[in-house]
Amino acid sequence: MKRIIAYTILLVLAGISYSCSDFMDIKPKGQADVELFSSKQGVNALLIGAYSVVDGVNGRTGDGWASAVTNWVWGSVAADDAYKGSNPGDQSQINQIEGFVVDSENLYVAQHWAVMYDGVIRSNDVLKVIPSAEDMTEEEKKIAEAQAKFLRAHFYFQLTIIHGKVPFIDENTVDPGIVPNDHALWPEIESDMQFAADNLPHRWEEKGRATQWAAKTYLGRIYLTQKKFAEAKEILQDVYSNGGFSLMSSYEQNYLIEFNNNQESIFEIQYAVNDGFNGSPNGGLGDGINGPHFMGSSGFFQPTHSLVSSYRVDESGLPLLEDPYTQDDILPYSSSGDGVLYSQPVDPRLDHSIGRPGVPYLDWGIHQGNSWIRNISNGGPYINKKAMFKQSERGVMSSTTGRVFLNANNYRKFKLSHVILWLAECEAETGSLQRATELVNEIRTRAKNSTVVTFDDGEPAADYRVEPYPTTFADKEYALLAIQMENRIEFAMEGYRFFDLVRWGIAAPVMNNYFNVDNSQLGYLTGSRFSEGQHEIWPIPQRQIDISINEGIPVLNQNPGY
Numbered sequence: 001m002k003r004i005i006a007y008t009i010l011l012v013l014a015g016i017s018y019s020c021s022d023f024m025d026i027k028p029k030g031q032a033d034v035e036l037f038s039s040k041q042g043v044n045a046l047l048i049g050a051y052s053v054v055d056g057v058n059g060r061t062g063d064g065w066a067s068a069v070t071n072w073v074w075g076s077v078a079a080d081d082a083y084k085g086s087n088p089g090d091q092s093q094i095n096q097i098e099g100f101v102v103d104s105e106n107l108y109v110a111q112h113w114a115v116m117y118d119g120v121i122r123s124n125d126v127l128k129v130i131p132s133a134e135d136m137t138e139e140e141k142k143i144a145e146a147q148a149k150f151l152r153a154h155f156y157f158q159l160t161i162i163h164g165k166v167p168f169i170d171e172n173t174v175d176p177g178i179v180p181n182d183h184a185l186w187p188e189i190e191s192d193m194q195f196a197a198d199n200l201p202h203r204w205e206e207k208g209r210a211t212q213w214a215a216k217t218y219l220g221r222i223y224l225t226q227k228k229f230a231e232a233k234e235i236l237q238d239v240y241s242n243g244g245f246s247l248m249s250s251y252e253q254n255y256l257i258e259f260n261n262n263q264e265s266i267f268e269i270q271y272a273v274n275d276g277f278n279g280s281p282n283g284g285l286g287d288g289i290n291g292p293h294f295m296g297s298s299g300f301f302q303p304t305h306s307l308v309s310s311y312r313v314d315e316s317g318l319p320l321l322e323d324p325y326t327q328d329d330i331l332p333y334s335s336s337g338d339g340v341l342y343s344q345p346v347d348p349r350l351d352h353s354i355g356r357p358g359v360p361y362l363d364w365g366i367h368q369g370n371s372w373i374r375n376i377s378n379g380g381p382y383i384n385k386k387a388m389f390k391q392s393e394r395g396v397m398s399s400t401t402g403r404v405f406l407n408a409n410n411y412r413k414f415k416l417s418h419v420i421l422w423l424a425e426c427e428a429e430t431g432s433l434q435r436a437t438e439l440v441n442e443i444r445t446r447a448k449n450s451t452v453v454t455f456d457d458g459e460p461a462a463d464y465r466v467e468p469y470p471t472t473f474a475d476k477e478y479a480l481l482a483i484q485m486e487n488r489i490e491f492a493m494e495g496y497r498f499f500d501l502v503r504w505g506i507a508a509p510v511m512n513n514y515f516n517v518d519n520s521q522l523g524y525l526t527g528s529r530f531s532e533g534q535h536e537i538w539p540i541p542q543r544q545i546d547i548s549i550n551e552g553i554p555v556l557n558q559n560p561g562y
Helices: 004-015 031-036 040-051 071-079 093-096 107-132 138-163 184-200 212-225 230-243 251-255 305-309 416-430 433-449 476-490 497-504 507-518 543-545
Strands: 082-085 265-269 298-305 412-413
Touching: 031 138, 040 107, 040 138, 071 082, 071 093, 071 298, 071 497, 082 093, 093 107, 093 230, 107 138, 107 543, 138 184, 184 212, 212 265, 212 412, 212 416, 212 497, 230 416, 265 416, 305 507, 412 416, 416 433, 416 476, 433 476, 476 497, 497 507
Parallel strands: none
Antiparallel strands: 082 298, 265 412
């Protein structure tokens, strides 16, 4: 799919011109544009143009770091999972996001908005053209419409969870510049995604296109974000029971190139490198600065002490759910990587997710400590592992031009493991604690049966322990603690953490405690504070407010506190 996108996008751009930064500057399309694409081939070209923005890169608005589909800035660095990393002044706009001192002029805020609305407009173009495509059957038109509405719902979901109330621009909007942001777009998002769920096929031969099951999973996530647990439970149970997906046998397989598009994957963003485009812009460009510094990459996006600490377990292999995070919980490490100083038991998913000093880092050798890090005082000693490629794959599955980190390791946006843990949450909220326990234990049993990281002699790199919960969760409060922890350690560094904290209603206490503790290791966090009622969302870009003028009055309203 990504290869098709790469070559078809030139056709799309030849017919339609978009603004670089101001979606309100985009004028309604003329009849000539509609006629140009009023065919099955034209509709598909426009669809692929819309799909091409799903990875968060549109080729015109920055390099996609602000809008990456992985949400590494907004979902992980803005949470307690990741530090910005690199050097203090490099990409300082992210520092503002990390410390919650963002204003409406922040470049990342503006670029995220611009790219997401670019995707909205492209999706709308598909919907405009479909009715006039005479060589398409009604069924083909419905499937094309379902894909466009899936994509539009995706872009609006991302806009909503980051910017709050945003204007709804659809294929019938005449003047985008006068549409207010007067309500949260949940009804519109739900409607689009429900149409997609009702009309998309079960599977495609072309990997990367949205399916019925991707739409249902996404709809479940949309319901969860609104705390509509009963609705989420019903649709997630459908995916779980009838989608035909199964867990991979070993946890780390979900993060290796050789297992792209596997049996657990529900919606996967297709990456490609060395595909004829200089710099491999289809290889996860939005994460292009995030690779480990030892291989020549920029060294952004490093796991926090808080995240590493969360993998500690007790002697029976269960997480330390009721142990508040303090400075005493920060794991010791060797600055030279000569050994693994922390000897207490840890969940084996730790070393499949995070590169630790003294522990083998895929086939690149032992993590050598500070010498592998760009700036230890600004990012700590740890390296993200999930998006990395093997040394043996370098130059084949990694880019040979441009940024060295770009690679063909797809981003698995939705997996069966997401469905299982989200379904467990729904059961804890509205259903059976026994069923919630069983679902969590499916994930923990897979972790128990997974391979562990070993040294060359076959010796495990740590005291790895993980066991299922031996009895049913005692009450709802404990069940939710267990599910929240399982989400963190299962999906660490995957861009979900901040949005989970917000929807669980615990962002303020978790983040402020994290700032207090990790400030002891990285002093730049001094003074950072999460303000409840403000920092759950980010600003509307000031530029958009300035150009949203109707009869001399701005149409768009700024979010509280910005």
